[in-house]
Amino acid sequence: VGKDGSGRPAPRGAFLTEAGREGAFYGRRRGKGLRQGQAKRLDEALGQWRIESGSDPLPDPVTLFPHRPAQVYLEIGFGGGEHLATLAAAHPDIGFIGCEPFVNGMAKLLGLVEERDLGNVRLWDQDATMLVARLPKASIDRIYLLYPDPWPKRRQRKRRFVSDERLGALAGILKPGGELRFATDIDDYAGWTLARALRSADFAWTAQGQADWRAWDGWPGSRYEAKARREGRGSAYLVFRREP
Numbered sequence: 088v089g090k091d092g093s094g095r096p097a098p099r100g101a102f103l104t105e106a107g108r109e110g111a112f113y114g115r116r117r118g119k120g121l122r123q124g125q126a127k128r129l130d131e132a133l134g135q136w137r138i139e140s141g142s143d144p145l146p147d148p149v150t151l152f153p154h155r156p157a158q159v160y161l162e163i164g165f166g167g168g169e170h171l172a173t174l175a176a177a178h179p180d181i182g183f184i185g186c187e188p189f190v191n192g193m194a195k196l197l198g199l200v201e202e203r204d205l206g207n208v209r210l211w212d213q214d215a216t217m218l219v220a221r222l223p224k225a226s227i228d229r230i231y232l233l234y235p236d237p238w239p240k241r242r243q244r245k246r247r248f249v250s251d252e253r254l255g256a257l258a259g260i261l262k263p264g265g266e267l268r269f270a271t272d273i274d275d276y277a278g279w280t281l282a283r284a285l286r287s288a289d290f291a292w293t294a295q296g297q298a299d300w301r302a303w304d305g306w307p308g309s310r311y312e313a314k315a316r317r318e319g320r321g322s323a324y325l326v327f328r329r330e331p
């Protein structure tokens with residue numbers, strides 16, 4: 088089995104969305120140590136936090152939360168959910184939607200959500216592109232895409248989450264002035280994303296100087312950021328503003 092650079096086994100085939108077309112998820116749905124029975128229990132436990140699957144357009148996402156937050160943030164591919172849980176606990180006034188099809192990651196975040204009783208979190212356990220397609224235009228204040236799977240081999244790059252088409256879809260759901268926050272420890276993926284965002288009329292890169300893309304002040308970090316540091320890699324932190 089080959090490696091994609093993120094330490095995960097290479098997938099055996101493209102994931103098909105409910106609509107039957109090829110989606111953006113190429114990773115594993117389930118890792119070691121999660122048996123069928125546990126996956127079933129997780130499925131049940133997701134209950135009150137899950138956004139129901141389907142292809143129907145969703146209502147304004149503020150209505151997904153009991154407190155109708157003034158702002159809604161979306162995190163795509165939250166991994167173990169450390170970043171999302173920390174932010175959600177620190178900002179109870181903001182609604183957080185987390186997407187992660189990897190069942191073990193979802194189980195981890197669900198543990199944190201239950202332990203901290205985070206009523207301001209909603210979860211989507213499938214390919215994020217399916218959710219993005221259902222969200223209303225200009226309904227999200229901020230999107231996080233942190234350390235997405237790098238797919239470093241040339242022939243695999245088309246599997247990267249960032250593409251012109253997908254940036255267009257993300258721009259569509261962001262409010263004018265909203266932000267797309269992207270982090271990676273793979274230089275080539277930073278350049279890839281920058282090139283696509285800069286040629287999009289929808290986004291402006293907010294960095295004024297080096298300090299603005301070398302780190303984000305006060306951010307809690309993520310598991311893959313810690314892994315990059317352990318392995319001696321720095322990262323790029325890119326913020327793109329949705330142009331009106």
Ligand SMILES: C[S@@+](CC[C@H](N)C(=O)[O-])C[C@H]1O[C@@H](n2cnc3c(N)ncnc32)[C@H](O)[C@@H]1O
Binds near residue numbers: 112189310
């Ligand atoms: C390299 S991990 C990074 C996890 C986390 N963001 C971090 O920084 O620690 C990338 C994650 O993105 C998820 N992912 C990949 N494609 C996705 C998609 N189309 N929709 C949602 N999540 C996706 C994977 O399952 C994986 O957990």
